[in-house]
Amino acid sequence: MENNCPDCNELMGWDKGSYHCESCDKIFIKQGYCQVCDAQLEKLQACGATNYFCNQCNELKSRSSANIVFEAKKAVSS
Numbered sequence: 001m002e003n004n005c006p007d008c009n010e011l012m013g014w015d016k017g018s019y020h021c022e023s024c025d026k027i028f029i030k031q032g033y034c035q036v037c038d039a040q041l042e043k044l045q046a047c048g049a050t051n052y053f054c055n056q057c058n059e060l061k062s063r064s065s066a067n068i069v070f071e072a073k074k075a076v077s078s
């Protein structure tokens with residue numbers, strides 16, 4: 001799976017649980033949305049596998065039944 005920046009389409013690097021685009025200097029995280037009701041999914045991490053849970057459908061969603069989008073993360077000023 002390619003991880004390209006939604007803004008500039010450059011390949012992003014992986015950095016401490018999030019994606020970093022060097023050209024935009026932005027941090028992105030992957031967020032899953034339910035394909036059925038479009039609600040934001042809760043990410044469940046178990047045994048190295050990622051699953052998603054929809055609180056609206058009250059159902060566990062696999063990666064393939066979720067819309068995965070990159071969302072910009074607010075920059076943490078250090």
Ligand SMILES: [Zn+2]
Nearest residue numbers: 005008021024
């Ligand atoms: Zn970018």
Ligand SMILES: [Zn+2]
Nearest residue numbers: 034037054057
């Ligand atoms: Zn749902």
